[in-house]
Amino acid sequence: MNKLRKLGWSSTNEDQDTQLMARVTTVQKNSYRISDGEMEFLAHVSGKFLNDAGSSLDFPAIGDWVEVKKLRDEGKAVINRVLPRKSRFIRQAAGEVTEAQIVAANIDTVLIVNSLNHDLNVRRIERYILSTYESGAMPVVVLTKKDECTQREVDQAISQVEEVAIGVPIIAISSVSGEGMVDLLEHLPIGRTAALLGSSGVGKSTLVNTLLSSEVQETKGIRESDSRGRHTTTHREMFMLPNGALIIDTPGMRELQLWQGESAIDTTFQDVEQFTDKCRFTDCKHETEPGCGVKAAIGNGELTKDRFQSYVKLQRELAYEKRKQDQKAKLNEKNRWKQVSKDLRSKYKYNR
Structure with missing residues (x-):
């Protein structure tokens, strides 16, 4: 045991x-x-x-x-x-086929890794937070490469992320100087499992090496022009940290295509939903209706237009993915019964 x-x-x-x-x-x-x-x-x-x-x-x-x-x-x-999973982080598999892909299972925490350079993207962070809540794990945003930025730049980045990561811990770290590692380890207690997720070149593998005090993962540089990284990690692997926590390194994802997330929208966008609840009409589309709480919030600066548009976009994307999944399920069921009928006809013909 x-x-x-x-x-x-x-x-x-x-x-x-x-x-x-x-x-x-x-x-x-x-x-x-x-x-x-x-x-x-x-x-x-x-x-x-x-x-x-x-x-x-x-x-x-x-x-x-x-x-x-x-x-x-x-x-x-x-x-x-x-065995039954207590959590599972799922994304839409790359390509044209409608198929789910489990990125990691039985995880307690998802470390959403972004670097403090051109790659910082709050819209991408929103997606990861949504998928993390849907998975059953808890999100933590990790901003890497602090040593390459001024304190003012770090503070500005954290302020941007705070606008979309409501109630989510945000930790700025440097794998070079070790700054922020003590704060990060507070979210990696003994016996708990965390997954590192993010784009290529944000420093996931370097972070693993730092936490293990060993060069277990190959790392590569990034292009200076746009801070984009090259794929280094080619498979998913779990490591045990010296403090007894477990961490999963994953290949970089250029874009996270959603698979599900309807039940986590309210948690991820609780700042937006507090204003939708104030609309005069329950079926308000937040366009031209009078007494719209969302329009009022955007007008007085309590809510940004970009944040609300992202909320609407992700809802539409989830609805679209759900329709595709339902269509595929119906097609699979139809094909299954076709095969059953074919097998029965063959069996009947053989028995005759």
């Missing part, structure tokens, strides 16, 4: 046979590395798992607890089942 606890095993899993349990610590395409707190194994899913899986969400993700058959002599294991 103790060997699993250091991997983040909690009391909610007490009814499981711990001899069969392990945690996914690395995901690289279709291969997995898992740990039972004592030994690491190279793992793959069983044939039954493949047959039973209904979608990409059913497959193991970094941070998952899995039930496995261990082949200790070979250093390999077969994954038979994924």
